[in-house]
Amino acid sequence: MTEFNLQGIGLTSRRTRERLVAHLKASGIKDEEVLDVIATVPRHIFVDEALAHRAYEDNALPIGHGQTISQPYVVARMTAALLGSLRRAGREPRRVLEIGTGSGYQTAVLASLVGTVFSVERIRDLVERARTRLRAMDVRNVRLRHDDGNLGWAAEAPFDAVLVTAGASHVPDALMEQLHDGSPLVIPVGRGDVQQLKLLERDGDAWRQQTLEDVRFVPLVQGTRL
Numbered sequence: 001m002t003e004f005n006l007q008g009i010g011l012t013s014r015r016t017r018e019r020l021v022a023h024l025k026a027s028g029i030k031d032e033e034v035l036d037v038i039a040t041v042p043r044h045i046f047v048d049e050a051l052a053h054r055a056y057e058d059n060a061l062p063i064g065h066g067q068t069i070s071q072p073y074v075v076a077r078m079t080a081a082l083l084g085s086l087r088r089a090g091r092e093p094r095r096v097l098e099i100g101t102g103s104g105y106q107t108a109v110l111a112s113l114v115g116t117v118f119s120v121e122r123i124r125d126l127v128e129r130a131r132t133r134l135r136a137m138d139v140r141n142v143r144l145r146h147d148d149g150n151l152g153w154a155a156e157a158p159f160d161a162v163l164v165t166a167g168a169s170h171v172p173d174a175l176m177e178q179l180h181d182g183s184p185l186v187i188p189v190g191r192g193d194v195q196q197l198k199l200l201e202r203d204g205d206a207w208r209q210q211t212l213e214d215v216r217f218v219p220l221v222q223g224t225r226l
Ligand code: SAH
Pocket: 067, 068, 069, 070, 099, 100, 101, 102, 103, 104, 105, 106, 107, 120, 121, 122, 123, 126, 147, 148, 149, 150, 165, 166, 218, 219, 220, 221, 222, 223
């Protein structure tokens, strides 16, 4: 868990962030822990300065390389699904794997709710930019890796939960193999622009599967890029 250092980051007014939280509540997000974190993470530092004035709208925004920072509603929904599953299983969220670091915003949200976040991103420039932002905020419980997230992070497995923030055509085997029994995997699955957000829970060799809702993510692709 982490406390953010917001010195020198340029605080948005509390009212702007509270307006976003009120909107998320009205959209059906009930998890108070998640809402509290969304109210504190400065989303404007995860986008280019030219877009900072739009950072507290409930929209995805471009972050370069054809990628996007996820919509706050979707970040909240996925995080709440993951925490809810862990609570039901009576499992502490100590080590959580994220695939698709992107801007690092979802990473920062997770970092204030779980023990350590391990996050994998295939575009090196995005890894470096996310690293700089998280350092500036004094987030210390995050490890970033430039790699193909389809492989998970074998050396650090098993994880208490896995969250994928890119649309997968299928659920990668490695991610299923790197979870503890009873642990959740939250992943958008689908081949087109629209995917179905799934919550999978490992139960020995079997998997319980629940479809949460339709979402729009950039695709989970194979391999790495500079
Ligand atoms: N959670 C991010 C969302 C970024 S968009 C945020 O809030 O900013 C999805 C990210 O997944 C992109 O940065 C993209 O480069 C990355 N991605 C796509 N395929 C990947 C793969 N195979 N391994 C790791 N990252 C991948």
